[in-house]
Amino acid sequence: MFGFKKREPATEAQAAPSQPDSAKDAPPYVQNVAEDQLENTGKNTWERIWPAMACGAGLFSDGYVNNVIGSVSTMLSMIYGAAYTDSSAKKNVSAITFAGTVVGQLIFGYTSDKWSRKNSLLVSTIILIVFTALAAGSYGAGGSTQGMFAALTAYRFLAGIGIGGEYPAGSVACAESTGELKAGTRNRWFILFTNVMIDWGFVIGAFVPYLLVVICTSDHLRAAWRISLGLGVVPPMVLLLLRFQLQEPEEYKKESMKNVRIPYLLVIKYYGWRLFVVSAIWFMYDFSTYSFGIYSSTILANIYGASAPLTTTFGWNTVINLFYIPGCMLGSFYSDKVGPRYALASGVFAQAIVGFIMAGLYPTLAKPVNVAAFAIVYGIFLSLGELGPGDNIGLVASKTCATGVRGQYYAIAAATGKIGAFVGTYIFPYIEKAGGEGTAASAQYPFYVSGALCMLSAVLALFCLPDIGQDTITKEDASFRTYLSSQGWNVSQLGLLTGESVQSGGGAAGDAAGDAAGDAAGDAAGDAAVIVKQENEDKP
Template sequence: MDPRDEKKSELTVYPPHDSHIDEDPLAETQKTFWERSWPTFACGAGLWSDGYLQYVIGTVNTIFDKLYPKVYDGSVYSQNVSSVAFAGTVVGMLGFGYLSDHWSRTNTLMVSTVILFVFGALCAGAYGKDGSLTGMFNALTVYRFFLGLGVGGEYPAGSVAAAESSGEMEEGTRHRWFILFTNFQLDLASVASSLVPMIVVLATGEDHLRAAWRICLGLGVIPPLSLIYLRMKLKEPEEYRREKMHKFPIWLIIKFYWMRWCVVALIWFMYDFSTYSFSIYSSQWLEIIIGDSSPLWVTLGWNTVINVFYLPGSLIGAFCSDWFGPRNTLAVGVFLQGAVGLIMTGCYPYLDTNQYVGAFVVVYGIFLALGEVGPGDNIGLCAAKTCATPIRGQYYGTAAAMGKVGAFVGTYVFPIIVKNAPNKIRQGQDPFYVSSALCIFSAFLAFFFLPKINQDTITHEDARFRAYLEEQGYDTTSMGIVDVPAETEEVR
């Protein structure tokens, strides 16, 4: 009899979510540091390319506005090129989340990587029939949708596999490695998405912006191309191999996880919903500092300065997550962000003056950094580690999709808030009263309703879930991937 089967039969009741188990089988594997860490890197680092390809389109839109003001500026093409990737991302999160659990972590991840590479290259080389601009913009819109599929696939495939692979890292460092290879990569990409175009525009000059936008998009395909080799060598995470489900008892899963999923999804929704309004500040003080007549590269340089503020927050949050736990770090970080947001809102009238803009930039940077310390770093980690391995892809993918929906809703709600404000000052203040209040509410939800996440939570949560399924009469002996002996493969 398989010792694992004997152990399964002894599980009759599932332990509380905040208890700690003594055994940590993933940490006992005889592997070097590189053997433990490179799967986490290979799984998560693709988010750099995701972030770059998502963020750089803002710069490309600015270039299109300059190149084709009559055809593009304020047109339906401008809206479609900017937003269609969002729709693809949501579809990708849901579809690849399903495939990640039902099919394979590594194969799903490989498919998303190929999609990123192929459609990233097609975006950079988009041409219309007979060289028409409308044809080019239509082609770019289609390519951006499919690119969004690949971006969405990285979340439930790449981040989930990174979380499972991080379980083999040294205890006490697992959360930081997950964050450094996921959210920190996104933050690095946000810096690159303005720094790289600035360098490209300086190199090409503003008389050659047609070449500049293609180069900016084309550079985004290099990271997924470089990851293809590493991801071809990936094996299924050990935890996934042990816990993979072949038959999914949907109703039992919903009964066990609906409350926890709702909390994670709601926090993610509010975080992305609020992020839209936070960009108002940066646009306001950028206008004060550089004005309307500055060269494009100057604007991109200041955008880089803004985005750099994310990095220290993400780095600090990665270590705080290990030291204080993801739940506490998320709650404290988002609460402090909300508090600073309220202070900034009260000081908003000074934003229109050159006298205080320097101090305001510093406070705004602290504000952005706190967002990364809290939900930026930890909401994805909580989504990945508050559920069992067999359904992690779908749990994570649907929660992340709710975040994207929140961002989409925010793009429509906040302009209405601004439009209905009684005066110009309130137009800047009202969105931030709403956003800061949501930050504080998110802190309340996280602290009181999210479970404690330990270093060994993935293994522990799988044990809880197995025990629950057995208690409900589900046959857990069918779970896992059975290795086929080499001699059997040769006969076949």
């Protein structure tokens, strides 16, 4: 299943039909799908779309797991009081997932390039399912409360590793799969299956605790917080079934560096500055977004006061999170219309303006009688963030690098973003505290900081990012090939070996799949197979 099966030489009966001399002389790599043929692989609309969906939609779990903990933390504070609020657990259970996510991103970024996009996704999904379930059932030895907090923290770290795999393996494979979709819609589909999924995760992560508190009431919060976490296993379990049917993306088959030593020095020379810019923008975006998302319940509780019922606080939290949706949905079309670079810059600039306005008007907006106005303005602030960097930063990271190192490039950028989120969740309370406890400034300062970071992001995006078109992936691969050739690197080594490539057809799956790492290899492909049928030779 995961590619560990030992490959045996094909028997004479299994061998492919004899090939012309020209085919026998060709390198044993899958490079047979021309760039202009990715839209013409013989697949129907559903066969083109569902791989992108199955690869990218796992990011729903990122939004859910990271947002639900804000409400869960509020419930734990009410249940355990000072035992929770005065312990390190209050910070750790919220922030530790980001640390695990960084570890997962870096690990699976490497495996997605050097092992398999599909198998990396399967492993990360299983990790996410197992440790999300364990987090919901956290228990301390002998019924110890502190032991339970420690277990919850540990399980959320490990669940974060699974979430981390969704970024380099899932988003990168999603971006590559969109190459088979109609030009003019590719950015839209990528965004719908990645950032829109994260944002729906944020919304559902806010709504589920609200619904459970309504059902369980405040007298049974122990059940409510555990069920809130436990429901996080449902989406990845559904996706796991779909992902078993996935194949490696066509671009990965053609341009993979799986079987060669990656020339990292050349990669850094070519992509170093671009990676720095993408990473910096992602850091600043996540610093603000995840911090505000996690602490939105706290912000609302401060407006209403400690006596407000949880249903009121959680209900308004859900309303605020719903504002993510129009921003990310409109942003998916906006990105195709003006391009990711300008969509990102204009969206984040507008967000900065709203952030400064909100900070200035906070004393008025923070009055309980104006909570609806607060929710709307705060929601617009979040929505613009999704229209700009939320929708486009992952798109930029996945399409501004060559396929052979795309997983690691994306992983570094995404990990930097999660470090920003990790830092933000720790720094956010101190920024509030700097304004003075219980004062308007304590809420104004975070918006001033966020607005300044948004302005800087807009400048970086506008002046330091390249333009990204509908066919940027194939053009980037061609450009990187040219660069490698100019440096004396043998580009004929790019691509998967024919014997290890997988069926990519729609309709028939192929009559027989013979694979070999040695002398002979045969693949009798179905209707849309694009695998070169040739004898394997020794790797050049």
